[in-house]
Amino acid sequence: MEIIEQVKTESVPKNIPMDLGHVKISVQDLSAFFGKTKVIKNVSIDIPEKKVLAIIGPSGCGKSTFLRSINRMHEVARGTITGKIIIDDEDVMKIDPVYLRRKIGMVFQKPNPFPTMSVFNNVVAGLKLNGFRNRKALKEIVEKTLKQAALWDEVKDMLNKSGAALSGGQQQRLCIARTIAVNPEVILMDEPASALDPISTAKIEELIFELKKDYTIVIVTHNMQQAARVSDYTAFFYMGELVEFNDTKKMFTAPSKKQTEDYITGRFG
Amino acid sequence: MEIKSNIKKFSFYRRKTANVIMLSLSLLAALVTLAPLIFIFYYTISKGIAHLNVDFFTKLPTPVGEPGGGMVNGIVGTLILVAIGGGIGIPVGIFTGTYLSEFGHNKFGAVVRFLTDVLSGVPSIVVGVVAYTLVVVPMKHFSALAGGVALAILMIPTITRTTEEMIKLVPQSFREAGLALGIPKWKITLMVVLKTAWKGIATGILLGLSRAAGETAPLLFTALDNRFWSTNIFQPIASLTVYIYTYASAPYKDWNDQAWTAALVLIILISLLSLIFRIITRSKYKTTN
Amino acid sequence: MEIVKESDTHKKLQDYFRKSREKAGASRKTFLTKILGNNNLGDIFFERLTLLFAVLVFLLIIFMGWEMYSHSILSIRKFGWGFITSTTWDPYSQVFGALPMIYGTLVSSFLGLIIAVPLGIGVAIFLAELAPSWLEKPLSFLTELLAGIPSVIYGLWGIFVLVPWLRDTVEPFLQNEFPNSFLFQGAPYGFGMLAAAIILSIMVLPIISSISRDILKSVPNSQREAAYALGATKWEVTKIILSYAKSGLLGAVILGLGRAIGETMAVTMVIGNRPQISTSLLDPGYTMASLIANEFTEAASELYLNSLIELALVLFVITIIINIFARLLVWSTERKWKLSPI
Numbered sequence: 001m002e003i004i005e006q007v008k009t010e011s012v013p014k015n016i017p018m019d020l021g022h023v024k025i026s027v028q029d030l031s032a033f034f035g036k037t038k039v040i041k042n043v044s045i046d047i048p049e050k051k052v053l054a055i056i057g058p059s060g061c062g063k064s065t066f067l068r069s070i071n072r073m074h075e076v077a078r079g080t081i082t083g084k085i086i087i088d089d090e091d092v093m094k095i096d097p098v099y100l101r102r103k104i105g106m107v108f109q110k111p112n113p114f115p116t117m118s119v120f121n122n123v124v125a126g127l128k129l130n131g132f133r134n135r136k137a138l139k140e141i142v143e144k145t146l147k148q149a150a151l152w153d154e155v156k157d158m159l160n161k162s163g164a165a166l167s168g169g170q171q172q173r174l175c176i177a178r179t180i181a182v183n184p185e186v187i188l189m190d191e192p193a194s195a196l197d198p199i200s201t202a203k204i205e206e207l208i209f210e211l212k213k214d215y216t217i218v219i220v221t222h223n224m225q226q227a228a229r230v231s232d233y234t235a236f237f238y239m240g241e242l243v244e245f246n247d248t249k250k251m252f253t254a255p256s257k258k259q260t261e262d263y264i265t266g267r268f269g
Numbered sequence: 270m271e272i273k274s275n276i277k278k279f280s281f282y283r284r285k286t287a288n289v290i291m292l293s294l295s296l297l298a299a300l301v302t303l304a305p306l307i308f309i310f311y312y313t314i315s316k317g318i319a320h321l322n323v324d325f326f327t328k329l330p331t332p333v334g335e336p337g338g339g340m341v342n343g344i345v346g347t348l349i350l351v352a353i354g355g356g357i358g359i360p361v362g363i364f365t366g367t368y369l370s371e372f373g374h375n376k377f378g379a380v381v382r383f384l385t386d387v388l389s390g391v392p393s394i395v396v397g398v399v400a401y402t403l404v405v406v407p408m409k410h411f412s413a414l415a416g417g418v419a420l421a422i423l424m425i426p427t428i429t430r431t432t433e434e435m436i437k438l439v440p441q442s443f444r445e446a447g448l449a450l451g452i453p454k455w456k457i458t459l460m461v462v463l464k465t466a467w468k469g470i471a472t473g474i475l476l477g478l479s480r481a482a483g484e485t486a487p488l489l490f491t492a493l494d495n496r497f498w499s500t501n502i503f504q505p506i507a508s509l510t511v512y513i514y515t516y517a518s519a520p521y522k523d524w525n526d527q528a529w530t531a532a533l534v535l536i537i538l539i540s541l542l543s544l545i546f547r548i549i550t551r552s553k554y555k556t557t558n
Numbered sequence: 559m560e561i562v563k564e565s566d567t568h569k570k571l572q573d574y575f576r577k578s579r580e581k582a583g584a585s586r587k588t589f590l591t592k593i594l595g596n597n598n599l600g601d602i603f604f605e606r607l608t609l610l611f612a613v614l615v616f617l618l619i620i621f622m623g624w625e626m627y628s629h630s631i632l633s634i635r636k637f638g639w640g641f642i643t644s645t646t647w648d649p650y651s652q653v654f655g656a657l658p659m660i661y662g663t664l665v666s667s668f669l670g671l672i673i674a675v676p677l678g679i680g681v682a683i684f685l686a687e688l689a690p691s692w693l694e695k696p697l698s699f700l701t702e703l704l705a706g707i708p709s710v711i712y713g714l715w716g717i718f719v720l721v722p723w724l725r726d727t728v729e730p731f732l733q734n735e736f737p738n739s740f741l742f743q744g745a746p747y748g749f750g751m752l753a754a755a756i757i758l759s760i761m762v763l764p765i766i767s768s769i770s771r772d773i774l775k776s777v778p779n780s781q782r783e784a785a786y787a788l789g790a791t792k793w794e795v796t797k798i799i800l801s802y803a804k805s806g807l808l809g810a811v812i813l814g815l816g817r818a819i820g821e822t823m824a825v826t827m828v829i830g831n832r833p834q835i836s837t838s839l840l841d842p843g844y845t846m847a848s849l850i851a852n853e854f855t856e857a858a859s860e861l862y863l864n865s866l867i868e869l870a871l872v873l874f875v876i877t878i879i880i881n882i883f884a885r886l887l888v889w890s891t892e893r894k895w896k897l898s899p900i
Contacts, residue, residue, distance in 0.1 A: 102451030112442040116464045126450035288791040298680025368608035390881035392820020398870040455604030483708025486822035490854040
């Protein structure tokens with residue numbers, strides 16, 4: 001309690017100065033709209049390379065919209081944004097969205113493998129549909145990515161079965177494999193484990209831990225334990241605003257804001 | 270008190286009786302509706318089967334008074350007409366339906382959607398007249414092509430609306446999954462969305478085709494009729510339905526009998542069409558909707 | 559990353575990514591994308607392609623009306639409104655008045671509806687409210703099968719089964735029972751208005767019943783439960799549902815009317831084809847569609863042909879008005895339940 005009192009009296013800047021290493025994506029004064037409703041309010045944040053950034057906050061706080069703004073999926077749902085998102089010195093709004101999304105992969109809340117495709121074709125859907133057809137290379141990629149996604153042993157005998165025939169947890173790992181197969185640099189995950197059972201969730205979390213060696217990962221979750229387990233940094237969103245962005249350990253032991261403290265101790269949300 | 274409870278009792282019985290009567294009436298309506306179906310199938314099969322033989326499928330019609338003969342040209346003619354109609358109507362219907370579901374969330378889309386509904390209510394004979402002015406008049410003679418155009422116009426509303434409805438059933442998450450992989454939208458629409466919705470769309474196409482195969486009115490003055498063997502789409506062509514009409518209205522007993530056989534063959538043809546279509550479109554994987 | 563270690567595969571993949579990067583970079587700079595905005599060219603092409611077809615369908619309907627108008631200009635100029643008010647249709651003296659056909663079309667359709675509406679809505683009630691689900695599916699399928707039978711087969715059945723039955727059994731019976739009724743005068747031919755009405759009623763029944771069933775089903779279950787909870791019997795619940803669905807059911811009936819008015823072959827084969835106005839149901843009549851079907855290929859003069867095409871235009875306009883009206887009714891009822899947050 002003493003700490004909280006202390007923190008409250010200090011005026012803390014939104015972004016606590018931290019050594020983030022190399023910054024992969026820099027979000028500057030981002031606001032996102034649905035029609036006239038402002039769902040993200042002037043958020044600025046730097047996303048470090050090859051680290052896991054968790055975004056937490058109560059439902060409807062704009063976590064998903066923030067994520068979908070980064071790979072321009074927000075416009076698919078007829079949303080608009082103002083402000084800037086810079087990836088590797090390039091403004092995402094100036095990059096062809098199709099190319100941008102190959103660079104920034106995304107995993108969704110509900111597993112969504114293509115039901116008309118086999119497991120094999122699901123993994124390489126992004127490559128095949130873009131004209132990469134070297135059969136031998138595709139085979140190798142399927143094996144490698146499925147191994148990376150910790151799914152190979154479970155599905156190696158059923159590569160020709162429909163992707164929809166797998167269990168929920170397997171489907172989600174298949175979706176992760178599908179995302180890795182197009183060789184992105186960033187992976188966005190929108191509550192990837194919220195529709196899964198505890199064992200599958202544990203597998204996905206392990207997988208995230210492995211993946212961060214090669215990829216920059218941004219994960220949205222409403223599960224604070226999960227954020228604490230998998231992430232290096234955590235950002236807390238509330239009502240469309242970025243309340244606090246901090247080192248995960250600090251965030252969960254000594255948050256600098258009263259609102260964050262209230263949220264992670266379960267006093268609201 | 271006595272009166273009150275009597276009224277209550279009375280109204281209770283009345284309500285119960287009304288319930289039973291009305292429910293029985295609706296059951297009766299269902300039975301009466303099915304009666305003609307049974308009648309028509311019974312007569313078509315029992316009367317049609319008498320002249321159903323190999324000749325019917327291999328020989329041309331004989332002149333009046335000469336018994337025997339078949340309607341091979343009519344069977345082939347119907348198939349050609351339906352093929353022309355499908356060749357034009359299926360792509361137009363699928364693309365229009367795709368437009369309506371993927372891009373048509375605007376005023377123009379609403380207008381097109383409404384007009385296709387209206388088009389589906391336009392009588393087939395009127396469509397025949399339009400095909401006449403559109404194809405027969407400039408070409409200066411009747412042709413299979415004109416008949417095919419008429420059938421295509423009749424198919425378009427069915428195929429368009431089924432395509433639209435079926436594409437709408439494909440969950441948004443599949444489109445998002447594709448977009449997030451950096452696949453262009455048109456490829457997602459063609460290779461994921463249409464592929465997932467394909468079975469439903471195929472049912473719509475099948476419905477359109479089988480209705481077209483049963484059409485007579487729009488063929489009367491477009492494809493006309495042909496007593497001889499012809500597969501030239503720029504010449505008049507025979508069809509089973511027009512044969513049924515002329516043979517049924519003619520004052521010759523053996524023609525009347527052959528009309529029944531033609532009707533039976535037409536029904537078999539339509540059923541076969543649906544069977545073949547179902548086999549072709551049987552998808553490798555189960556779709557999840 | 560493991561993939562990168564595989565030299566061969568890796569090289570191909572890298573090649574591919576480089577190319578796609580270049581493609582994306584190049585497409586940004588082209589003249590076309592400058593005009594069309596920062597979008598994928600394939601997407602724009604695909605959208606325009608589908609738009610083209612939608613425009614085609616849009617124009618088709620406008621064009622149909624125009625085409626018939628321009629090909630009936632001779633008779634429109636010559637007869638004016640007299641075309642639909644005159645009762646004489648005489649190709650020999652080149653006088654064309656369509657009133658008997660308009661009369662025959664409307665009367666046969668209305669008679670058909672009088673038979674079909676109670677049956678059709680009865681079936682719909684049975685399917686939507688009463689039938690157990692194991693019975694509902696096959697029954698719906700069978701009624702839809704009824705809609706799939708080609709019209710010419712109905713006509714065939716009409717000529718050889720229905721007409722003889724009417725001529726030998728029903729019509730003499732009606733004349734015996736109601737000897738003085740204006741409805742049953744004249745010789746019992748079998749072919750005539752009554753036969754047409756019966757055939758039409760069978761043909762529009764599936765339309766009315768399937769659309770009505772969909773409309774009844776679109777009324778949310780919460781409405782039914784509310785009524786049951788008040789102690790209503792099944793029929794009383796159904797009455798409430800029917801009152802909710804009124805305008806939609808009216809729409810279904812009018813769609814049936816549209817179908818009956820345009821129906822050609824079956825009617826042509828049983829109505830007797832005589833251009834006259836008679837109050838007797840046993841007398842032959844004529845409909846617009848039947849006349850077009852019968853006389854189109856025989857039209858020897860330009861004026862004759864123009865008159866037939868004008869008749870098609872009249873039929874087109876009538877059915878379009880009917881359809882617009884009916885669609886609006888059906889659409890507004892179904893929409894009511896979709897939008898309200900019950």
